[in-house]
Amino acid sequence: GEQVEQLPSILRVQERSSASINCTYENSASNYFPWYKQEPGENPKLIIDIRSNMERKQIQGLIVLLDKKAKRFSLHITDTQPADSAMYFCAASSDTNTGKLTFGDGTVLTVKP
Amino acid sequence: EAAVTQSPRSKVAVTGGKVTLSCHQTNNHDYMYWYRQDTGHGLRLIHYSYVADSTEKGDIPDGYKASRPSQENFSLILELASLSQTAVYFCASSVGQKDTQYFGPGTRLLVL
Numbered sequence: 001g002e003q004v005e006q007l008p009s010i011l012r013v014q015e016r017s018s019a020s021i022n023c024t025y026e027n028s029a030s031n032y033f034p035w036y037k038q039e040p041g042e043n044p045k046l047i048i049d050i051r052s053n054m055e056r057k058q059i060q061g062l063i064v065l066l067d068k069k070a071k072r073f074s075l076h077i078t079d080t081q082p083a084d085s086a087m088y089f090c091a092a093s094s095d096t097n098t099g100k101l102t103f104g105d106g107t108v109l110t111v112k113p
Numbered sequence: 114e115a116a117v118t119q120s121p122r123s124k125v126a127v128t129g130g131k132v133t134l135s136c137h138q139t140n141n142h143d144y145m146y147w148y149r150q151d152t153g154h155g156l157r158l159i160h161y162s163y164v165a166d167s168t169e170k171g172d173i174p175d176g177y178k179a180s181r182p183s184q185e186n187f188s189l190i191l192e193l194a195s196l197s198q199t200a201v202y203f204c205a206s207s208v209g210q211k212d213t214q215y216f217g218p219g220t221r222l223l224v225l
Binding site: 001004006031032034042043044045046049051089093100101102103104105106 | 217
């Protein structure tokens with residue numbers, strides 16, 4: 001199987017600063033790493049993902065980095081806004097695990113005005 | 114955006130009772146999933162399916178059954194509900210294994 005550890009569990013930042021969330025995984029065969037954002041009382045929504053053939057991906061103010069050697073990937077939110085406050089989940093999947101996603105436990109991000 | 118609906122949105126069940134959670138998608142997706150989310154934690158996969166009339170065990174299948182009678186519908190069945198099954202249950206669908214999963218709004222289940 002796969003185990004995904006996500007840190008920190010709680011993150012508070014000032015508006016317009018950066019926020020970083022880190023995840024590590026165990027299965028070296030994992031090759032797909034999505035990030036989901038979940039607002040209170042809502043369903044999770046995909047915000048960005050990266051596959052193992054890439055080391056970096058950026059969509060507007062979201063940057064994902066993947067270090068396959070260290071089995072680590074991270075989400076960086078630049079120029080944070082209060083609307084970025086939410087729970088964020090990382091996940092990993094591998095073909096050897098029938099492509100099932102294994103999620104981290106989540107990070108509660110609060111962006112203070 | 115892809116449409117995944119769940120019913121009921123919330124339910125109170127008694128210990129030992131049978132509970133059926135339903136999920137419907139109109140995306141023409143092959144893959145459907147059932148996850149549970151406990152307060153303050155991530156999502157854990159219970160069952161999934163990649164074709165009608167077939168289901169697969171996820172990471173925590175014990176105490177749950179699943180049914181995929183058609184491409185659009187995927188049900189989660191708790192034959193004998195237990196207190197430990199109190200959680201929020203999310204259904205999701207995707208085109209393929211490594212594609213975006215679209216989640217439904219969730220079902221909040223309280224077992225008393």
